[in-house]
Amino acid sequence: MADLSINFAGIKSPNPFWLASGPPTNTAGQVIRAFDVGWGGAVWKTVGEPIVNTASRYGGIDLGAQKLMGFNNIELISDRPIEDNLREIAEVKKRYPRHAVIVSLMVETKRGVWHEIVKRTEDTGCDGLELNFGCPHGMSERGMGSAVGQVPEYTTMITEWVKEVARTPVIVKLTPNATDVARIAEAAEQGGADGMSLINTLNSVMSVDLDTFAPRPAVRGKSSHGGYCGPAVKPIALHMISSCAQRVRIPISGIGGISTWQDAAEFIALGARSVQVCTAAMHYGFRIVEDMIDGLSEYLEAKGFSSLSELERRAVDNVTDWGNLDLNYKIIAAIDAEKCIGCHLCYVACEDGAHQCIEEYPKASGGNGALRVPRVIEEECVGCNLCALVCPVDGCITMQQVETGLAPMSWNERARQQRQEAGIAYTPSLWGGEI
Amino acid sequence: MALVNIAPKLPPEEYEQRFADINPRLTRQQALLESARCLYCYDAPCIKACPTHIDVPSFIKKIATGNLKGSARVILTANILGESCGRVCPTESLCEGACVLNAEGQKPVEIGSLQRYAVDYVLDRDIRLFQAGKSNGHRVACIGSGPASLACAADLAKWGYEVKIYDRNKLPGGLNTYGIAAYKTRAQDSLREVKLVEELGVKFEQGVEVGKDVTLSELEARFDAVFVGVGLGETWALNLPGEELEGVWGAMEFIELTKTRPFETVDVGCRVVVIGAGNTAIDAATAARRLGAEHVTIVYRRGEPEVPAFKYEYELAQKDGVVFHWNTQPVRVAGHGRVEALECVRTRLTEAGSAHGRGRSARLELLPGTEFAIPADMVVRAVGQQPLVSLLKTARGLVIEDGRVAVNPETGQTGNPKYFAGGDCVNGGREVVDAVAEGMRAARGIDAWLAAKQVSRE
Numbered sequence: 001m002a003d004l005s006i007n008f009a010g011i012k013s014p015n016p017f018w019l020a021s022g023p024p025t026n027t028a029g030q031v032i033r034a035f036d037v038g039w040g041g042a043v044w045k046t047v048g049e050p051i052v053n054t055a056s057r058y059g060g061i062d063l064g065a066q067k068l069m070g071f072n073n074i075e076l077i078s079d080r081p082i083e084d085n086l087r088e089i090a091e092v093k094k095r096y097p098r099h100a101v102i103v104s105l106m107v108e109t110k111r112g113v114w115h116e117i118v119k120r121t122e123d124t125g126c127d128g129l130e131l132n133f134g135c136p137h138g139m140s141e142r143g144m145g146s147a148v149g150q151v152p153e154y155t156t157m158i159t160e161w162v163k164e165v166a167r168t169p170v171i172v173k174l175t176p177n178a179t180d181v182a183r184i185a186e187a188a189e190q191g192g193a194d195g196m197s198l199i200n201t202l203n204s205v206m207s208v209d210l211d212t213f214a215p216r217p218a219v220r221g222k223s224s225h226g227g228y229c230g231p232a233v234k235p236i237a238l239h240m241i242s243s244c245a246q247r248v249r250i251p252i253s254g255i256g257g258i259s260t261w262q263d264a265a266e267f268i269a270l271g272a273r274s275v276q277v278c279t280a281a282m283h284y285g286f287r288i289v290e291d292m293i294d295g296l297s298e299y300l301e302a303k304g305f306s307s308l309s310e311l312e313r314r315a316v317d318n319v320t321d322w323g324n325l326d327l328n329y330k331i332i333a334a335i336d337a338e339k340c341i342g343c344h345l346c347y348v349a350c351e352d353g354a355h356q357c358i359e360e361y362p363k364a365s366g367g368n369g370a371l372r373v374p375r376v377i378e379e380e381c382v383g384c385n386l387c388a389l390v391c392p393v394d395g396c397i398t399m400q401q402v403e404t405g406l407a408p409m410s411w412n413e414r415a416r417q418q419r420q421e422a423g424i425a426y427t428p429s430l431w432g433g434e435i
Numbered sequence: 436m437a438l439v440n441i442a443p444k445l446p447p448e449e450y451e452q453r454f455a456d457i458n459p460r461l462t463r464q465q466a467l468l469e470s471a472r473c474l475y476c477y478d479a480p481c482i483k484a485c486p487t488h489i490d491v492p493s494f495i496k497k498i499a500t501g502n503l504k505g506s507a508r509v510i511l512t513a514n515i516l517g518e519s520c521g522r523v524c525p526t527e528s529l530c531e532g533a534c535v536l537n538a539e540g541q542k543p544v545e546i547g548s549l550q551r552y553a554v555d556y557v558l559d560r561d562i563r564l565f566q567a568g569k570s571n572g573h574r575v576a577c578i579g580s581g582p583a584s585l586a587c588a589a590d591l592a593k594w595g596y597e598v599k600i601y602d603r604n605k606l607p608g609g610l611n612t613y614g615i616a617a618y619k620t621r622a623q624d625s626l627r628e629v630k631l632v633e634e635l636g637v638k639f640e641q642g643v644e645v646g647k648d649v650t651l652s653e654l655e656a657r658f659d660a661v662f663v664g665v666g667l668g669e670t671w672a673l674n675l676p677g678e679e680l681e682g683v684w685g686a687m688e689f690i691e692l693t694k695t696r697p698f699e700t701v702d703v704g705c706r707v708v709v710i711g712a713g714n715t716a717i718d719a720a721t722a723a724r725r726l727g728a729e730h731v732t733i734v735y736r737r738g739e740p741e742v743p744a745f746k747y748e749y750e751l752a753q754k755d756g757v758v759f760h761w762n763t764q765p766v767r768v769a770g771h772g773r774v775e776a777l778e779c780v781r782t783r784l785t786e787a788g789s790a791h792g793r794g795r796s797a798r799l800e801l802l803p804g805t806e807f808a809i810p811a812d813m814v815v816r817a818v819g820q821q822p823l824v825s826l827l828k829t830a831r832g833l834v835i836e837d838g839r840v841a842v843n844p845e846t847g848q849t850g851n852p853k854y855f856a857g858g859d860c861v862n863g864g865r866e867v868v869d870a871v872a873e874g875m876r877a878a879r880g881i882d883a884w885l886a887a888k889q890v891s892r893e
């Protein structure tokens with residue numbers, strides 16, 4: 001069996017699956033149950049001066065039959081006394097010496113206050129600290145959470161304060177509510193962070209009750225912007241992680257809509273060393289980790305990888321600037337007439353929404369009449385993928401590579417060549433690419 | 436009816452359970468999940484498969500978005516009897532049979548159930564979706580108040596016609612009210628749909644038999660056009676010796692009792708034999724079983740492969756414990772004053788007159804020496820209904836071919852230009868949805884004909 005264990009900046013964990021800081025890691029009872037069913041680590045729900053929460057706190061978006069495609073919350077950090085949390089953390093760590101117990105922290109922006117909480121927390125024997133610079137709601141109004149994580153200078157400063165006294169690895173949790181998250185990641189690294197975790201939740205208003213006009217989640221008819229997460233945010237998280245992975249050296253703990261082993265493997269391939277899960281555990285319970293571990297092991301074995309380190313960062317360099325993409329790579333859609341069920345969704349999508357390259361049956365001449373198979377006008381097809389994306393039948397529409405006989409040529413290369421042929425001097429764009 | 440060996444009566448709640456809706460209304464969650472399964476095909480095959488061309492993806496999408504009133508409007512605009520069609524259509528050979536999910540090996544979207552779900556929403560709440568059009572001064576009479584006339588009348592009323600429906604029954608709705616198995620739809624369900632037509636200002640003259648209480652020439656004089664939607668008449672006789680014995684029933688007449696009376700007042704024999712294996716025979720056989728008959732037998736002169744009932748109807752009868760005697764031809768109803776047995780003989784399909792001695796057109800041969808008797812307290816004839824030829828023949832110019840009124844396939848116009856026709860009397864007995872489609876076709880035909888007449892006069 002493939003080795004799933006990891007060493008995250010000195011924090012050892014039997015597998016990369018950690019529960020993210022949030023409602024599932026609020027108490028010792030929960031974390032114990034989670035460890036018992038296989039979670040490798042847990043980031044304790046943010047400890048700080050206790051707050052008071054509202055009712056309600058959570059909102060959801062369903063997509064068709066799928067509940068909670070997106071989820072948000074306006075819950076704040078732990079509402080339990082600091083000493084209760086610390087006592088339970090110590091108990092859990094004692095009972096599970098080989099699991100990763102990391103404590104999320106958030107206190108007011110004062111050096112002495114941070115020093116004190118770090119010392120008290122590390123006295124529990126925890127394996128590491130996660131600085132919550134990401135929480136976008138409530139706490140940010142009090143100058144904490146994302147109010148820190150949106151300003152590189154504050155991020156560096158507080159990280160430095162923590163590192164002045166910390167004896168365990170320090171992870172900085174980043175907010176996606178920043179123009180350039182990697183810039184904040186660099187600031188954290190500069191402040192001495194040993195690792196980073198991202199993404200925290202995105203600012204959001206979940207929905208509006210069209211009878212009462214109360215936004216959701218509603219608190220006596222009103223709401224506040226909350227933190228958005230769940231499967232819907234995964235692509236945003238993947239982008240941000242790859243961007244950080246290219247610009248900083250410290251390990252990354254990936255967060256954002258992870259519900260399956262495939263999700264986890266993608267995060268790891270794009271630069272994460274551990275992954276954190278919250279919404280999926282809130283939806284289905286801790287048991288989901290069983291298939292995450294099982295599926296990831298099977299995958300590693302199938303790929304011939306003996307450990308996770310062979311998967312880590314494997315896709316990072318494949319995320320590049322648009323200007324580096326090959327303009328001479330050509331693919332066109334192919335419809336498998338045997339598999340086509342005749343729904344014509346590809347036709348209408350291409351006709352109305354893309355590039356008018358599919359002929360509807362019966363206009364199409366090549367199709368099987370009984371099944372109304374549409375026809376790709378190959379000479380018109382731009383290879384955009386839309387038809388394959390809307391097709392409800394697995395493997396029915398595939399994008400086939402067409403040999404153009406042309407050598408690969410990116411926009412940057414093309415522009416450079418044209419510039420050189422015209423004898424024009426190179427003036428880089430604001431971002432460095434060719435214009 | 437003077438049956439002797441009457442099946443023991445059951446408690447009223449037991450009858451209600453046995454005749455409970457066989458396909459109960461979807462819950463909100465079920466409807467949402469099912470509507471989410473619809474792929475929202477472009478130029479969808481289900482629309483084409485529906486005789487009334489309901490825009491299925493559109494109404495299902497509206498269910499998914501919670502716009503139930505809009506969904507019902509899409510359905511009822513195309514088919515005013517969308518609710519009962521949702522219940523009784525043979526959807527697996529119409530819309531659901533055309534659903535592209537079949538081709539992927541999935542269950543088709545439950546279009547019929549979703550359709551009923553959406554229409555029930557507006558019927559439950561008495562939401563009025565349609566209004567009578569501004570009067571155009573034209574008057575149309577419809578004969579019969581079944582699905583064809585209702586559909587014809589509804590469209591005409593929307594376009595400003597003054598429409599009066601003449602029907603010989605006490606209650607309107609025709610077959611929908613009187614002739615569909617009670618576990619599929621009850622009379623009150625049909626009457627809710629009739630109300631949709633009444634709300635458009637259509638007048639109903641119930642208990643009036645055209646040809647007797649009012650003559651065709653009177654109608655011709657009072658109306659600009661006449662729509663004939665009379666359906667079919669009584670069940671065909673078998674012309675068997677003993678058919679006049681007490682306890683011999685027509686299937687339609689038997690089913691009608693279950694639709695108009697409390698179940699506990701409908702007597703059924705302990706041993707019932709139904710002759711014929713079409714959908715109506717199944718309705719009669721299952722009704723007899725559910726009313727408490729101990730032994731219900733269907734005799735059919737051809738074999739199981741030729742069974743004319745829809746597959747799900749046949750399976751329903753099997754589930755209800757109905758016994759089938761294939762290749763069995765009744766020859767005599769035996770008894771003294773009342774039915775005691777049905778005497779039969781075995782048959783064989785012969786090569787002559789058909790391909791390989793199979794199929795419903797193959798000729799039958801009686802096998803001598805195979806005579807046997809099935810003891811019975813009640814015999815139900817279910818061999819199809821007779822056309823109402825006597826009435827139809829009194830209309831000048833109407834052409835009756837093979838018991839059916841001949842019409843222009845584009846307009847529903849008959850040999851007499853003032854008469855239009857649709858439904859069972861034209862198609863020989865098909866589905867409710869076909870009757871609706873033909874009623875609507877005739878409405879368009881009447882509108883075009885009267886408009887053209889007006890133009891030529893001006």
